[in-house]
Amino acid sequence: MIKAHFQNIRIELIKEISSAEKSLKIAVAWFTNNELFDTLLQKCKDKVHVELILINDAINIKQFGLNFNEFIKEGGVLYFGDSENLMHHKFCIIDDKVLINGSYNWTYWAETKNEENITIFKGEVEILKSFNEEFRKIVSTKRQIQSIETNMLNNVSDENSFFNLKNIGVNEYISSAVDLGNRGNYEMANKIFEEVTKLNPVKANRVLQNGVTSNIQVFKNIYQSISTKTYIPSTDTTYEGYCNSIRNLIREGNYINAIGLANTCATKYREKFTVHVYCGDAKTKLNDLTGAEIEYNKALNYRHYPKAKILYYNKAYNYTFFPRADVFLKLGQKDKVIETLNEAVHAYKKLNIPIGVTKAEKYLNDISNNQIPSQIE
8 A cells, every 4th residue: 555645744654653563764864853752762662673863963963852862761773874975865664564755854844844745655565675675774884873972962063964953944943842832841842942042032032922922822931931031141240231231132132131131130230220121121022011011110119219320221310200201101101101201390490400301391292292202211
């Protein structure tokens, strides 16, 4: 029997692999899918003899990738193909009775992005014989891997891969994190997403932003975890340095690290007004409006009224009226904006600071004419 499949390929693979009773011989260029991997692990535990040939590159062997050491520990036999003489096969032989062959790598990219196919051959003796011979030919030139050490993970080069992480983007990592999160492994999902943020922070933020906005639970859980962590920079760690770094991260679209850096700053410095505002700005960008509101209110609670010299959006203020009014503006509290600006007019008149009076009165006049400013500074 010969049958081709173009849809639900992963499901078909899992169904066929799960039927194995004696042996599995797999040659697949790239392998990142956790569900397929767990199916192989289960067959190893069921005492099925599982042999696996992969390319030794940064797609297959990476931090937070599939745990091939566990595969080996459970009795699986692992071989590495070279990336120079590319082992580009994607086939699986089950109990020497069934062959699965096609274009489909066992990756999230193949599952979600590509047009792929597999063909399942059952009882085709000559075809099975040919693929068995090819498998044995490849194995005869490879060294069996006894374990994957930490230094191997660190030394595998993206640049020497036929395809590398830069070529395929961070989609494999993102898909892996989502898959693990959906299956309840939030700890590993969070670690992987932190790695994504290092590799491509703008894309990581965009994916997280869309996920949170779409109310997808796995992204909400990932966000909840990473938004409470800290990110320590190697740059200026003065308060002003932290604030400038946070603002730069927001401008770059790296809201995740901006939040982490704000959390770090808030634990180190007594002055917290500005850093909580910036944290609120970053959370707003990630569509966490509730979290942003909390940060803005924290900023207001840390004010030193009526006089406090603060740095706010690269400007130094001796009085908090305009920064506070700006935070109320972010919160949508128009009455509080007007009240704070009126306080500014009164105080600046009393202090004989005409420039402050003029500025506050202009904002009040604009608001009375329904010309709401985008920012008060």
